[in-house]
Amino acid sequence: MKATKIYYQKCFNLGNYQNEVVGIELEVGDGEKAVDVLEKAKQFVDSKDFLAAGIQEYENNLRIVNSPDEYTGRQVKDAQAFLDKYDTKDDLPF
Secondary structure (H helix, E strand, O other): OOOOOEEEEEEEEEOOOEEEEEEEEEEOOOOOHHHHEEEEEEHHHHHHHHHHHHHHHHHHHHHHHHHHHHHHHHHHHHHHHHHHHHHHOOOOOO
């Protein structure tokens, strides 16, 4: 039997009885070992910076950027800078 796709997901506890599930599906290319592809999938899911920073902090900054009239200019600028860090992190690390 040959593995053609690997799917890995992880459930993160956000507190307040909330969870976030993050996963990725990768195809096993010619000459690749399934175990190596699985390791790459684990690295990708585990390395998502926005999870380390906290989903709540990301959502708070998103709320500030989406409602700029309710916050100071400095708060909006800082929130946008925070979100910009994570918008460029969508590429796979391999």
